[in-house]
Amino acid sequence: MKILVCISHVPDTTSKINFTENDSKFDSNGVQFVINPYDEFALTRAMWFKEKQGASVTVVNVGSSATEPTLRKALAIGADDAIRVNAEPLDGFFVAKQLAEVAKNGSYDLVLAGKESIDYNGGMVPGMMSAILDCNFVTACVGLEIEGSSATITREIDGGKETLSADLPLVIGGQKGLVEEKDLRIPNMRGIMMARKKPLNIVEPVDFEPTTTTVSFEKPEAKGACTMIDAGNLDELISLLHNEAKVI
Amino acid sequence: MSVLVYAESSEGKYKKVAFEATSYGKQVADQLGVDLHVLTIGGENPSELGAYGASNIISVNNVTNNSDAKVVANVIKETANNKGATVIIIDSSANGLSITPLVAVNLNAGLATNVVAVPSSTTPFVVKRKAFSNKAFNSTQISSDVKVIGLAKNSFGILENKVEASVESFDATIISSGITSTSLDKSTGTVTIADAETVVSGGRGLKGPENWGMIEELATVLGAATACSKPVSDLGWRPHNEHVGQTGKPVSSNLYIAIGISGAIQHLAGINASKVKVVINTDPEAPFFKAADYGIVGDAFEVVPSLIEKLKAFKAQNA
Numbered sequence: 001m002k003i004l005v006c007i008s009h010v011p012d013t014t015s016k017i018n019f020t021e022n023d024s025k026f027d028s029n030g031v032q033f034v035i036n037p038y039d040e041f042a043l044t045r046a047m048w049f050k051e052k053q054g055a056s057v058t059v060v061n062v063g064s065s066a067t068e069p070t071l072r073k074a075l076a077i078g079a080d081d082a083i084r085v086n087a088e089p090l091d092g093f094f095v096a097k098q099l100a101e102v103a104k105n106g107s108y109d110l111v112l113a114g115k116e117s118i119d120y121n122g123g124m125v126p127g128m129m130s131a132i133l134d135c136n137f138v139t140a141c142v143g144l145e146i147e148g149s150s151a152t153i154t155r156e157i158d159g160g161k162e163t164l165s166a167d168l169p170l171v172i173g174g175q176k177g178l179v180e181e182k183d184l185r186i187p188n189m190r191g192i193m194m195a196r197k198k199p200l201n202i203v204e205p206v207d208f209e210p211t212t213t214t215v216s217f218e219k220p221e222a223k224g225a226c227t228m229i230d231a232g233n234l235d236e237l238i239s240l241l242h243n244e245a246k247v248i
Numbered sequence: 249m250s251v252l253v254y255a256e257s258s259e260g261k262y263k264k265v266a267f268e269a270t271s272y273g274k275q276v277a278d279q280l281g282v283d284l285h286v287l288t289i290g291g292e293n294p295s296e297l298g299a300y301g302a303s304n305i306i307s308v309n310n311v312t313n314n315s316d317a318k319v320v321a322n323v324i325k326e327t328a329n330n331k332g333a334t335v336i337i338i339d340s341s342a343n344g345l346s347i348t349p350l351v352a353v354n355l356n357a358g359l360a361t362n363v364v365a366v367p368s369s370t371t372p373f374v375v376k377r378k379a380f381s382n383k384a385f386n387s388t389q390i391s392s393d394v395k396v397i398g399l400a401k402n403s404f405g406i407l408e409n410k411v412e413a414s415v416e417s418f419d420a421t422i423i424s425s426g427i428t429s430t431s432l433d434k435s436t437g438t439v440t441i442a443d444a445e446t447v448v449s450g451g452r453g454l455k456g457p458e459n460w461g462m463i464e465e466l467a468t469v470l471g472a473a474t475a476c477s478k479p480v481s482d483l484g485w486r487p488h489n490e491h492v493g494q495t496g497k498p499v500s501s502n503l504y505i506a507i508g509i510s511g512a513i514q515h516l517a518g519i520n521a522s523k524v525k526v527v528i529n530t531d532p533e534a535p536f537f538k539a540a541d542y543g544i545v546g547d548a549f550e551v552v553p554s555l556i557e558k559l560k561a562f563k564a565q566n567a
């Protein structure tokens with residue numbers, strides 16, 4: 001089984017978000033970048049398939065050379081090789097197009113992505129990839145087993161879970177549950193040494209005109225000060241919630 | 249030109265998000281000066297949508313499973329083509345999130361998800377979206393002829409706008425899907441975090457799972473869903489699907505009550521979109537107070553039981 005894991009390179013969850021050039025660009029100054037948290041679950045699940053079922057695992061990112069440390073980290077965790085599509089990730093459709101091209105050329109059986117990336121929170125790329133490739137797609141996936149060419153998948157739905165079966169090839173948008181958090185891998189010294197020698201292939205993007213552009217960013221309005229209420233005066237809280245905030 | 253909304257139903261009933269998407273679609277159609285069409289698959293009482301401005305309803309009766317994204321996306325594409333729709337609006341329910349990207353590719357359309365407001369301009373077409381896990385917004389211009397919008401939950405709201413609804417039945421083309429649903433495990437009776445108007449959430453300050461009785465009781469009094477911080481679910485005190493935050497569930501309720509939660513940046517990222525936040529914490533320096541609207545410095549084990557009693561009395565009076 002050949003697995004492709006899509007790795008998005010995003011600001012660490014503790015990052016303060018700022019913008020430059022008249023609020024038209026994300027300010028990456030002083031920001032630490034990491035593997036998108038949802039993609040870590042996908043990657044760890046892929047390692048499991050590698051170790052237990054002999055799968056090969058390729059990681060891929062659409063991005064500039066600045067994302068290479070993130071791909072090296074994925075290699076250090078245990079992926080066999082990496083591909084970087086040498087382009088700025090202009091929008092979700094553009095990225096999906098590039099990734100679908102990589103998936104097609106490599107004839108992967110299974111594409112594992114995260115359900116969304118925590119920068120633009122698009123939740124677009126895996127579904128769009130599946131539609132471009134015309135293969136099956138399940139997102140918000142919290143469980144995945146593969147036997148031969150068929151998959152058993154559990155996904156989160158509103159208020160519960162649904163179990164599905166589908167044939168490969170398949171695109172998955174994953175999250176916690178694919179593996180448990182305690183089982184997430186962090187690179188060890190040996191992994192880091194080995195990652196240096198693993199192939200990281202750079203491919204050029206296919207032509208595709210993006211259909212969306214970011215015009216500007218803004219931050220939520222600064223919040224007014226918190227109204228403090230004495231613990232002995234809960235009637236006041238209830239009255240404020242009823243009369244002022246109108247939420248009860 | 250027209251606007252098409254997909255109004256999702258579950259077991260024949262419309263969800264709140266369907267009414268929200270319809271309300272939103274009505275405003276966009278008015279803004280563009282074009283007709284609104286609302287598509288429904290398996291909704292028992294389509295004319296209910298008329299209360300939110302749906303004058304033309306297309307009801308598909310020959311699709312049995314409206315949770316199969318590929319099948320539904322194809323029906324939406326077919327309807328959009330039939331009606332010459334150039335703006336397609338889909339909600340952010342679990343099914344909506346699966347369907348939206350497929351529709352965009354099917355129609356070769358530009359896509360903006362997590363949209364929170366009507367277009368700030370229609371030529372060029374610009375919409376505001378949530379980004380960076382609610383730490384910011386981003387205005388996105390869609391330049392393709394056909395545009396697909398994924399509407400964020402609980403951000404636009406429901407607008408009553410009663411119109412006479414005509415319902416047209418339609419037999420859609422059903423494509424074969426490679427996915428079979430084998431079992432469904434739905435908790436009934438409890439309010440889900442995604443749908444809840446009010447969420448009561450507990451953190452590590454509650455010391456252990458045995459103390460969740462009062463959280464559940466407070467939630468019952470308020471008709472709220474229960475939630476928790478990440479360490480609480482990691483410790484196994486509460487189920488994983490209750491964990492909210494940047495790496496958990498996003499919450500966009502009207503009221504969020506945080507009890508014994510410190511207010512770490514990753515937690516706040518998930519609840520920023522909630523309108524009113526109440527914090528109960530023993531530590532006056534807890535960062536959560538900076539993000540709260542109402543704060544009580546106090547011990548949860550004293551404050552919460554007393555709050556439950558007072559709310560019960562309040563509810564009895566205002567019933």
Ligand SMILES: Cc1cc2nc3c(=O)[nH]c(=O)nc-3n(C[C@H](O)[C@H](O)[C@H](O)COP(=O)(O)OP(=O)(O)OC[C@H]3O[C@@H](n4cnc5c(N)ncnc54)[C@H](O)[C@@H]3O)c2cc1C
Binds near residue numbers: 452478508530
């Ligand atoms: C990559 C990453 C992702 C993360 N994602 C998330 C996420 O999605 N969601 C999330 O929640 N966290 C997330 N975290 C964890 C986050 O950083 C915090 O560790 C976590 O939110 C703290 O949980 P807590 O507030 O329940 O616990 P604590 O930080 O231990 O806070 C407990 C609070 O309870 C108060 N308290 C104690 N006793 C009482 C009492 N008797 N009555 C009232 N108050 C009391 C204390 O003053 C304290 O403020 C993430 C962390 C990382 C690194």
Ligand SMILES: Nc1ncnc2c1ncn2[C@@H]1O[C@H](COP(=O)(O)O)[C@@H](O)[C@H]1O
Binds near residue numbers: 124
């Ligand atoms: N630039 C990218 N390179 C590789 N994979 C990506 C990229 N952007 C998004 N993805 C994948 O698609 C998932 C969803 O991303 P998004 O649609 O941007 O929310 C992520 O979790 C990644 O697995």
